[in-house]
Amino acid sequence: MRFQKVAKVSQIPEGRGICIEWQGERIAIFRIGQEFFAIGDTCTHAGGSLSEGFVEGYEVECPLHGARFELATGRAVCGPAFEDVPSYRTRVVGEDVEIEVP
Known part of the structure; x- marks a missing residue:
């Protein structure tokens, strides 16, 4: 496993999300x-x-x-979804947000 830069801290608004694509995965x-x-x-x-x-x-x-998921784990916590989504470890290096990828 290794970490990959995916965004700048300033690109991700407080209390919101952005979508990135990594090797065909959203x-x-x-x-x-x-x-x-x-x-x-x-x-x-x-x-x-x-x-x-x-x-x-x-x-x-x-x-x-209205399905709900935990941000830290990807666990489905409220239907109608009952399957979890993948989760990825993150870290910040300077102004870069990185995720752990295979």
Whole structure:
């Protein structure tokens, strides 16, 4: 495993997410204060973009049907989705946000 730069800190708005693509995978990167989280961008229920979802606390709600996922783990915490999304470790190096990738 290695870390890959995916964004600048300034590109990720507080309390919101952005979507990046890494080797064909859509990954949502979120910022809560000075913490950054990375999970799969595609809701496991109906394919909604989680980076466009509503962040509340440390969870994101899919904008299509309201499924909720933990930002730290990708765990589905509220239906209609019951399958988790992938999660990725993050770190900040200077102004760069990096995620751990295979």
